[in-house]
Amino acid sequence: MVENVCQLCLSEVHAGDHATVVAFQGARAVNNRLASLGFTPGVPINMSQNYGHGPLIVTVRGTRVALGRGEASQIIVLARAHV
């Protein structure tokens, strides 16, 4: 079975899935804040909670971080695509 991995916005990753950070699209201040929290290119992320609307919760470097939907959609990751 081939794993369908492609580039997504973090906000599109399903709960329970893993993702790897690729790039940031947001404002620099936001990116810096994310970086000091552990969101650096190449870091693995686990999507703890994502209900498709509203904020979501991810686990990065052992820390649980809540992100707004807008903020999460500015983070590009590699993750499994659900058809």
Add this chain to the structure above:
Amino acid sequence: MGKSTLFNLLTGLNQHVGNWSGKTVERREGYFELNGRTTCLVDLPGTYSLTANSPEEVIAREFILREKPSMVIAMISAANLERSLYLVAELAALNVPLVVALNMIDVAAQEGIQVNVDALAQALGLPVIPMTASKAIGVRELLAVVEKSLDRQIFSNAQKPEVRSDHREVLSELERLIASHVPQPYPVDWVALKLLEGDAEMLRVMETNLPKPVWDAVYAVTCAHDDAFLAVASGRYEWIGQIIRSAVAHPKVGQVGLTDRIDRWAAHPVWGLVILALILGLVFWLTFTVGSPLQELMDTYLIAPLAGLAGQALSSAPVWVQGMIVDGLIGGVGSVLTFLPILVIFFAAFALIEDVGYMARAAYVMDNLMHHMGLHGKSFLPLFLGFGCNVPAIMGTRVIDSWPARLLTILIAPLVPCTARMAVVAFIAPVFFGASAVWVSWGLILLSMFALVSSGVLLNRIIFKGQRSAFIMEMPLYHIPNFRTVGLLVWQRSLAFVKKAGTAILGMALLVWVLSYLPNGDLNSSLLATFGQSIEPIGRLMGFDWRLTVALITSFPAKENAIATLGVLFGNSPDAGLADALAATFSTPSALSFLVVTMLFIPCMATVAVTKQETNSWRWALLSVLLLLGLSFLAGAVVYHLAVLLGM
């Protein structure tokens, strides 16, 4: 997490809470005995990094660099090691004596994380002491190591992370450029690193300290590499990663921790709201069943007897002295003290909610709704407290980390209808609206909420240019609350209220009393009444005569005073006859307008006092007053004329 616990453990009540000069960030300093030597301990603001993104971080690093403490204890969490070590990386770059306290070993074990302390110490080049501060485990060992380090019996050789390889040359270049121009007390290599990061504060400092051509060169370099922060952060995390790999055993992937399991409910879009509603309901239930009776008890057994005693003691003194002491001073003191039972309950509830770790979940669950109002999830809880009383609501805004959001919340908090306002409505509405009083009350509450939301949106746009800081919030792990920490916090907050707000309230209460007494002890002919009569034209715009205006003015010390004042002005007690007198004197539109104005009127003086306390300036307190003054008058006038037009 744990830092305050340790601080409180060591200093107990030997601590002083104030503000870092000129800022609204709390500063805690205390003393404890380290083997016979009195040692000063400063609790720096809790941060995970030392960038210039927040005043807390700047305060922490400036203190370390300027005050040159003999030792810095870095409290890090074993349950959150990667994040915690980021701070250690930043601290190591400051070249200060450093000891690492590895706290929350128990919580880490709960989540399945095992730390090899010796390997960690080896990799860091620093002493590491495992602790569970909440149970006071490891404190003695920590102090022993601190003492030995101070006596130079232990040497540390802190390892420092390197910048990601692709940016090392740039960093060297920056160091070369600034080498001879770095002012005290900043280390050259640290400044170069901060410049590379794009640190706003250090860029500002170096711009003033570098000769123009050098600054231009530096600036050009930083612009050419404006995404360098990622490289610096990555470098730190690579370093951290290596350390973790050598010293930490993680749980198998897929093992669900306790926090995860609780968050399935607490952070659920629907159930999270239900749980929040239940918790808030519990807090308010407590205030009514415990707080209100306590307030009455205090009034009956403390204030009233005191007033009686004073009256007796002063029976031979001139009438005005009696009045000033009994009605003005003791009345004022009474009003401050009666706040306390409710405040203590709110402070305790708040502190517990935060210590357990639930506060972040409450903010998370409410953030979506708050977002539409231009506010943050964290603004919700303080605002909600406003339904009980605006005073703890404003003091509760401390949980909001971003200052603009906190200020905005403080400014609109007085629009939340508090119980005192509702007490006035509860008295007047039935007199004029009979059975429909309930609907009128609901309408007034909705009006307040509407004013709250619109003010929030408008102020956000005007003062803060509509910017809303990104929603990025760390969710701490749940853990058993430390009741000692909570207790100390409640004590300190209550004391701060009594001292700061209390003195302001007392002053204002005396002033109002004086104005309502002079020149000859009769309220009807007092300075206050004269003032009310002189501004009657303004009041008439809203359908008020001078008596309603005076009543409104006296609602400043306490909203409920409006009723008492009307009682005095109509020569009746509030219980008998006043209702009829009001019904006979005022039209329904006037009454409705009075209620609207009461709901939206300037905050009571206790609220103004805490606004000043929390914003560290009278400017914002004044703005808050003016804002609501304008809003209430406008609304009152509109409602009055509309009601007249509708033939009410």
